[in-house]
Amino acid sequence: MKHKLTPALALLSAVTLFTASAMAQTATPQVDQRQINQQQRIDQGVSSGTLTEKEAARMEHGQTHVENIEDRAKSDGTVTNRERARLHHAQDVQSSRIYRQKHDRQNDMNHDGRIDRPAQRPHNQTRRQR
Numbered sequence: 844m845k846h847k848l849t850p851a852l853a854l855l856s857a858v859t860l861f862t863a864s865a866m867a868q869t870a871t872p873q874v875d876q877r878q879i880n881q882q883q884r885i886d887q888g889v890s891s892g893t894l895t896e897k898e899a900a901r902m903e904h905g906q907t908h909v910e911n912i913e914d915r916a917k918s919d920g921t922v923t924n925r926e927r928a929r930l931h932h933a934q935d936v937q938s939s940r941i942y943r944q945k946h947d948r949q950n951d952m953n954h955d956g957r958i959d960r961p962a963q964r965p966h967n968q969t970r971r972q973r
């Protein structure tokens with residue numbers, strides 16, 4: 844009985860080891876965490892009004908693009924250094940786009956889907972009178 848359990852145990856441990864090593868080669872915890880952080884930045888921008896709905900939709904599309912790159916990199920079972928660098932570059936680009944859109948002074952503070960503009964001065968007040 845003891846001899847029959849040992850090969851089964853060896854097979855189970857080999858399968859577990861193989862699965863763990865395969866997951867280690869495709870694991871991208873930094874990429875995943877950064878995706879979560881960037882998604883939170885987009886959500887925060889929408890809730891505070893610093894991102895309009897149209898800008899947020901564009902940012903969401905960019906996040907989907909990064910996820911697609913990650914999925915393609917993982918598809919063959921190994922994320923190479925080149926694929927990892929491409930992923931990090933795509934995330935850098937997306938991060939700078941989020942920053943730019945959040946700070947471009949196009950606001951939707953009342954959340955009506957339209958860009959809030961500062962009040963315009965009447966035409967006769969635009970020129971200085973001497």
